[in-house]
Amino acid sequence: MAAHSGPAQAVILFGPPGSGKGTQAVLLRACLNLPHISTGDMLRRHIDLGDDIGTDVRAIVKAGKLVPGDLVNRMVERRIAEPDCERGFILDGYPRTLEQAEVLDKLLKARGIAPVVIHLKVDYNKIISRLAGRRQCPVCGTLYSLATNPPRIENFCDKDGARLIAREDDAEPVVRKRLEEYEIQTRPLLDFFSRSNYPSHDVGTSPRWCKKA
Ligand code: ADP
Numbered sequence: 161m162a163a164h165s166g167p168a169q170a171v172i173l174f175g176p177p178g179s180g181k182g183t184q185a186v187l188l189r190a191c192l193n194l195p196h197i198s199t200g201d202m203l204r205r206h207i208d209l210g211d212d213i214g215t216d217v218r219a220i221v222k223a224g225k226l227v228p229g230d231l232v233n234r235m236v237e238r239r240i241a242e243p244d245c246e247r248g249f250i251l252d253g254y255p256r257t258l259e260q261a262e263v264l265d266k267l268l269k270a271r272g273i274a275p276v277v278i279h280l281k282v283d284y285n286k287i288i289s290r291l292a293g294r295r296q297c298p299v300c301g302t303l304y305s306l307a308t309n310p311p312r313i314e315n316f317c318d319k320d321g322a323r324l325i326a327r328e329d330d331a332e333p334v335v336r337k338r339l340e341e342y343e344i345q346t347r348p349l350l351d352f353f354s355r356s357n358y359p360s361h362d363v364g365t366s367p368r369w370c371k372k373a
Contacts, residue, residue, distance in 0.1 A: 168273040169194075169248040170264075172255075172358075174349070175280030177338040178287035178294070183303055184280065185252040195244050198252040199232050201301070202239075208298075222328050224337030226256060226345060233263045240267065248273060256346045265356060277353050277360040284339055291335050295324040 171188060173181040182198060189196045203221055206214035217227045236254055239245065255261040268275055293306035297317035304311050304324060312318050329338065353360055 168246065168271070170268055170273050170275045171248070171250045172275055172277045172353075173250060173252045173280065174277050174353075176282065176284065176287060176342045176346075177335065178291040179280040179282040181252045181280060184278070185250050188250050192248075192250070194248050194250050196250045196252060197236065197239055197245075197254070199235065199254040199256075200252070202235055203227060203232075222334070224329055224334040224341065226341055229257055229259045229263075232256075233260060236264070237267060240271075255349060256342075258349065258352060261349050261352050275353075275358045277358050279350065279360060279362045281362055281364055287339065288332060288335055291330045292332060294330055295326055297322050298325050 171192070171194065173185055173188075175181055182200075185196045185198065188194070203213075203217055207218050207221065208214070213231065217231070220227050232254060236251075240249060251264075255264050265275075267273075290305065290307070295304045295306065295311070295315075296302070297304075297320065299320050299322040300317065302317055302319055303309075304317075311324060315324050316322065317324055328334070350360075
């Protein structure tokens, strides 16, 4: 893919927890030069800050459930109104319910932004083992996998040396709950995308977006 220059586009990265939405979003951001909007990262920032929103959602995120749609819709609406989103953006973890998809559809139509869906398909058993070995840098957000992409020095970020953390919601019982939420609330959106004629691409693990220079 080349740097994005046509009409404004919303790239919707869609897939179960642990399918690699965050990893692919970082690669796409570099290729397309579009901002990456992750509702999960936004919520975790509130939780880390311990502000009102963080206090309200902390227990819900920790339990692997979805936070109220109103809150997430407002966060996204405000974020995509910022000037760096004029040429488009990459959505990671949003929309996740039919109600969120309908809100987004209206926002995109009002702004003349065309959606495209990238559906990351990964086997659930692979997801459970992958998330057990996922580590993240709390400072720069870089993701590591103990099995396939470990840090050079065990437990420490290659980029800034911070001690890596495992997300609280990556514990296996919580991952199972997140997968259940995905099956019930989120996966049915594939029908909505298809009914709404959103261009959609199915990809397996480790797609390569950028041609090597
Ligand atoms: P993953 O896709 O791996 O579950 P995310 O970082 O996208 O990870 O989300 C982590 C958690 O944040 C979710 O389990 C949920 O509690 C909350 N969350 C993120 N995005 C949304 C959303 N669009 N609607 C409701 N809850 C959300």
